[in-house]
Amino acid sequence: MIRENYPLLRHFDEYVLSYEVGAMKPSPRIYEEAIARARCGPEECFFTDDIPEYVAAARAAGMDAVQFESAAQIERELRKRGVEWE
Numbered sequence: 001m002i003r004e005n006y007p008l009l010r011h012f013d014e015y016v017l018s019y020e021v022g023a024m025k026p027s028p029r030i031y032e033e034a035i036a037r038a039r040c041g042p043e044e045c046f047f048t049d050d051i052p053e054y055v056a057a058a059r060a061a062g063m064d065a066v067q068f069e070s071a072a073q074i075e076r077e078l079r080k081r082g083v084e085w086e
Helices: 007-011 028-038 052-060 071-080
Strands: 046-049 064-067
Touching: 007 071, 028 052, 046 052, 046 071, 052 064
Parallel strands: 046 064
Antiparallel strands: none
16 A cells, blocks of 8 residues: 555665564664665665654664655655655
């Protein structure tokens, strides 16, 4: 359902889902798993969520994180970071 309603997600190779990881936000474990799957430094990872506490936890894990407001806003945020698509 999420993939159908948010076509922006087609640009991502991995999804870190709480039921698979066995941890929920804002547990550090879920952010650690995301960083591990990305195979890069936490500062190279982009995170977004509409819940400020979760964004703060991602930042505490060292991730680049912004609060979700709209798909258009996230597209702008990604473009500011050099992510381009057609």
